[in-house]
Amino acid sequence: MSGSSSFAARTYRDDAVVLRTHKLGEADRIITLLTREHGQVRAVAKGVRRTSSKFGGRLEPFMVADLQLISGRTLDIISQAVSKGSYGQQIAAHYDRYTVATAMAETAERLTDSDQESAGAQYRLLIGAFSALARGEHAAELILDSYLLRALSTAGWAPSFTDCARCGNPGPHSAFSAALGGAVCHDCRPPGSPSPAAQTMVLLAALLTGDWPVADASDPANRREAAGLVASYVQWHLERVVRSFRLVERL
Template identity: 80%
Template sequence: MSNQSFAARTYRDDAVVLRTHKLGEADRIITLLTHHHGQLRAVARGVRRTSSKFGARLEPFMVADLQLVRGRTLDIVTQAVAKGSYGDAIAANYDRYVVAAAMTETAERLTDVDGETSTAHYLLLVGALASLSRGAHSTELILDSYLLRAVSIAGWAPSFGDCARCGDPGPHGAFNAALGGAVCHDCRPPGSPAPAPQTMFLLACLLSGDWAGADASENIHRREAAGLVAGYVQWHLERTVRSLKLVERA
């Protein structure tokens, strides 16, 4: 009977490690974003011992195939098979590390209560971490593209062409986070930023995945875009993404 009970409580899923913290002398609590079960917190027993067979597979930014057992308060990780060893390449480079930290912090906050979009968030985050570990594009561009897509999945897709308030066809010369992006002259609230046209084009490229256009952008427009992205994300999250403060911009 106990074996049947154990089997009924056991399940497998792919997951990316968002965060870890110590528990007792040898254990860790792992915050995971899974492919099919949303965000969850699980205990990894003995993972801090040097003899642990899967400790390295449960570090931040790693992607693994996990076997878990449902517990009374926290699930328990009983097996971990590495699927994406992005953590080593990211941890070896400070710029990549802080960008990955900002992405996983954002993912954690966007999925802590919303389970309906967790699969899309999982796929987006894994893709962004893979791109970051390979150095496929500039770290800041990968971050800003991830942030724009993540808030879009959460239901706050920005507009960088038509007016976000009245729908008047763009391009427009102002941006307002509270209204949802680009705004026309008539809808523009006082004090709204007026980004350069090249910055708005870059933002549209980052949202749509036009990497040729994004990679060709100049640093001055990347910096302006980064400020708008950070403001937009934190407005809709209604809280600060602390890791963004550590990201160094060119």
């Protein structure tokens, strides 16, 4: 009886999105999950690589599922999975969406690796981004850059694209510093800081706030410049390279 109550105490349910998978042994996989209530979780899906697996395609990257898990010493175990959001197939059918989703998932994994406090908000943000990406609501690269800016903001690194990020001097300003937090005035500008076009800064502000009419109408040149600034901002704060960025196609 005590064994069964101990087992029940170790069992929990949560909604989760699959960030990454890799093989374990001959038939299993380790699944990296971002959950609604328990933050980032690494769990084993036993027998998932067999054609007869009860999990089917519910534990593939970018899929959302209601899971039952059993807490383990190093890895949890997935015992049940019910599909809630089948974004994977729609995303994987388009190369640009797939590479963007991979970059999002890698960023989410980095951000929630040690930060459990914002994990619930990061979960909701990522689900919204995957949903928009699967439906093709906007250009894939714009959804990516909007997601990245919001994810960094949720983690506590909200950028400024109008007032000076260092001294608060009202903008707009013509220089950008990832290290200082975005737009910087002439007095605060570090040597060698880039000077983006004014419309690029407008686009960045639109992506951060979700002003999609402005973002959708933006020029490809401004999108490319904004993407470079977003990437530098993300990698500065994560203190590591997001490897998936190099796969993302830009116009």
